[in-house]
Amino acid sequence: MAGRILIVDDVATNRIVLKVKLSAARYETMQAGSGAEALRLVGQYAPDLILLDVQLPDMSGLEVLRRLKADPATAGIPVLMITAFPDPRTRLEALRAGAADHLMKPLDEQLLLARLRSLLRLRETEQELTLRERTFRDLGFAEGPALFETRSRIALIGCTRDEARSWKRCLAHHLGTGSAVVVAREDALGNGAVAQGYDAYVISADLGRPGDGLRLMSELHSRARSRDAVICIALPEGASDSAAMALDLGAADLLPEVMGAPFAAQEAALRLDRALARKHRHERLRDHLTDGLRLAMTDPLTGLHNRRYAMSQLARLAERARSTGRPFAVMALDLDRFKSVNDTWGHAAGDAVLVEVAQRLRAQLRQVDLLARIGGEEFLVALPETGPEAAQASAERLCQAISEAPIELPEGETEPRAIQITASIGLALCDPLADSAPVEALIARADRALLGSKAGGRNQVRVFRHDAAA
Template sequence: MTGRILVVDDVATNRIVMKVKLAAACYAVEQADCGHAALAAARSNAPDLILLDVVMPEMSGLEVCRRLKADPETADIPVILITALADHASKMAGLEAGADDFLTKPVDEVTLLARVRSLLRARDTARELRQRGETAPGFAEAAAGFAARERPGRIALIASGPKGAVLWKTALDDRVAGEVSILPRDAALGGFAVEDPEVPDVFVIAADLSHRNEGLRLLSDLRSRPATRHAATVMILPDGDAERAAIALDLGAHDILYDPFDAAELAIRIRAQLGRKRQADRLRASVRLELEMAVTDSLTGLHNRRKGLFELERMLARNSDGLAVMLLDIDHFKQVNDSLGHATGDRVLHMVARRLRGKLDDDALLARIGGEEFLVALPGCNQATALARAEELRQAIAMQPFGLGGATKPLDITLSVGIALSQPGSAETAQSLLDRADAALYGAKALGRDQVTLSTVSAT
C-alpha cells in the first residue's frame, strides 16, 4: 500500500464508492461516519490523508477540519474537503479552515487521484525532513533562530502576457503579505543561483505562456534545478481542464487553480503554500545543522576526527602531485589543564585552532583529531615546501604568547610537528601516512619538543 486514507462521510454509499476508487489505486482506506469518529480516528491512527465530507449532522466537515488543524497531533495531516455545495463562499470557508483542497461532487476521479498523490508526496517529504531534523541537538533553538530571520515571502507571477501579469499583481498586492513581482519565463530559468536570497518562495504560473503547455514545461524545469527545486508552485489552468491539472500535479505543482480565478482564493492558496515552504525550509536547515554538528569539533569549529580522516582519504585519492600530512601536538598541554583548569585549556585549544587556520590556504585540511592533537594536510608539497610550511605553523604558535585576559599572565605555548610525505604515484594509504607522521611526531618530542621532524621511513 502507498498510503492510508481516512474517508469521512455520513452516507455509507458515498464512503463505499470512494473506497473502491482509492483501493483500485492501492491505497489503504479507513472509514468514519461522523465528525467525532473522524477526530478520534485521526488521533489514534494518524492517517496520511483525510477525505472529508462537508455536510454532516452534529459536526460539519468545516468544524472537523478546524479542530484537526488546531491539534498539534493532527495539524499536518492533509485534508481534502468534498461536498455537493458548489458555491464560492463554501469553498472559501473550507480553505480558510485549513483544507488543502476543496472538491465538488461528483468528484472527477483523475483530479482526485492526482491531488492525493501530490499531497502524499508532500507529506512524505515533510515527515522525512522532520524525522531527520528532530534528531539534531539544538533543533528547537535552530528553528527559533531561523524563524526570527524570516523575511517577507517572495511571490513571482509568470503569466501568458504582460497585461495578464499586471492584472494578477494588482489583484494580489493588497491580499498577500509579501513581495509580489512579475517575472519573465527566461528570468525564472536562468536568473538564480543556489542559495540565492532572491529566489521566489512561490511561483504562480500560467499553464500556457507564449505556447500551449509552455508553463507546464517551465514547471518541470523549475523542479529539476537546484536553485528553484524547493520553491512552491501554483499552476493556473483554463477552466475545467482537469486532465492537465492532473498532469501539473504529477509534474510537481503544489496547487492548482482554474482561470478565471478569484483573487481572494489565490491569495489564500499562496499563503498556505508560503507557510508550508517556510516550514520545509526550517526542517532542511535543521537537517543541515545536524550534518554539520556530526562532522564538526564543537570546541574549535574545525573538522572532527571522523571528518578529518574522511577528507584526508579524499585528498589522497585525487592528488597526483604529492601530499604533506602533518600531526601537530601542543606541548605539555596537561600542565595547562592541571594548573589553570579545563576552561582555560579549552580557550587555548580554540586560540591555537584559530591561529593555525589563519596560516593555511583554503585547499588545506585542518582538523582536531584528539585532545590536543591536530591534523594538517597540504596538497602539492615537496619536502622543502612541507618543512617550510610546518615551521610557519610552529612559529605561529610559539612566537606570540597567548593572552587570556584577567589576572592570568600570557602563556607560552609550543607545538611539536611530525610530517609524512606522499610521493606522486604512490599507492600509500591514508592510515600509513598518519602512522608515519605520528612516528615523526614522537621523534620531535624525543628531541625536546617545539620541533618539526620529517619521517624518513619510505612507504612500502
C-alpha cells in the same frame, strides 16, 4: 502500497466507489462512516491522507478537520474535503481551517489522483525534513529562532497584461506577507526576472497557446534561481485535464483564473500565503540542516574540522593517493605543557591559546591540506601529494609559527598578558607505491614520532622511521 488513505463518508456506496478507485491506484484504504469513527481511526492508524466529507451524521466535516488540526499528532496529515454542494463560503472556510483542498462530487478521478500524488509527495518531503531536524536537535544542534517575518515577492504572469493587472488588484487586499508585481511572459526567464529572485509565480495555464503556462513552469523549475519558487497555476473552472497535469508537473497549488468572483481572490491569496509559508519553513529547515551538518563536522571552539570529519577525509586522501601513486604525509601535533595554561590562567586563557594556534596553523597550510582538532590540545594535519622533504619543511614551519610569538590572553587576565606556547610534532610519510598501511596505522606512526619529539625535549619535529621508534 503508495500510501494509506482514510475515506470518511456517511454513504457506504460513496466509500466503496472511492475504495475501488484508490485500490486500483495501489493505495491502501480505510473507511469511516462518522466523525467519531474517523477520529478514532486516525488516532489508531495515522493515515497518510484523509478524504473527508463535509456532511456527517454526528458532526460536520469541518469540526472533524478542526479537531485534527488542533492535535499536534494529526495536524500534519493532509485532508481533502469533499462536498456535493458548491458553496464558495464553505470552501473558503475549509481552506482556512487547514484543508489541503475542497473537491466537488462527483469526483474527477484524474484530478483526484493527481492531487493525491502531489500532497503525498509534499508530505514525504515534510516528514523527511522534520525527521532530520529532530535528529540534529537530539544531537544538540537546536534551531535558532526566526528573526523576522519574510516578505515575499510574487510575479503575476497572465495570458495578457490586463489579466495579470486584474489579479494584482484582486489580491492586493488579501495577501498576507507578499507583494505582487506584473511580469510579462517574455520576460519571465530573462536576467531581470532572475535577478529579482521571485519567491512565487502565478501563471495562467494557457499563455497564448494551450499548455504554454505549464511549459513555462517546467522551465522555471529547471533554473537554479527559480527551482525552489512556489508556482501556482491559474485555471478556468472545469479544466480538470490541465489541473491534473499541472499538479503532476510540480505546481504548488491551483488558483481560480477569474479572481473577481465572490471569495475567489480570498481563496487565491490564502492558497498563495499558505504555499509561501510552507516554502519559507522548508528553507529554514534546510538551512538548519546545513548548519547542523557543518556543526557535526566542526570543532565549535576553533572552527577547524573535528576528529569524525578528519578520519573520513584522511581515508579518502589515502584512497586517492593509492589511485594516483603520489605520496602524502600525516602529522600529529600536540601543544607542550598545555595543562599548565588551564591550571594557571584558567580555561578562558586555554581557549584563547587554542583559537590562536588554530589560526596560525591554518595560515601556514594550503587549501588542499587537512587540518583538524582531534582532542583537547591535539591537532591532525594531512598533506596530500607531498614528499618527504616538503613534508618535513611544512612541519618545521608549523612548529616555528606556534612558538615565534607569544599568544595574547583575553581581557581581564592578570599578568602576564601574553604567554609563550610551543608544540611537538610527529610526522609520518606514506608512499602508496611501497606502503599499503591503513590510515589508522599512519596515525599511530605519527603518534609514535610525536612521543619521540616530547621525549627529545619538545618544540621540535620528529619523523617516524621503520628502523627506529622515532
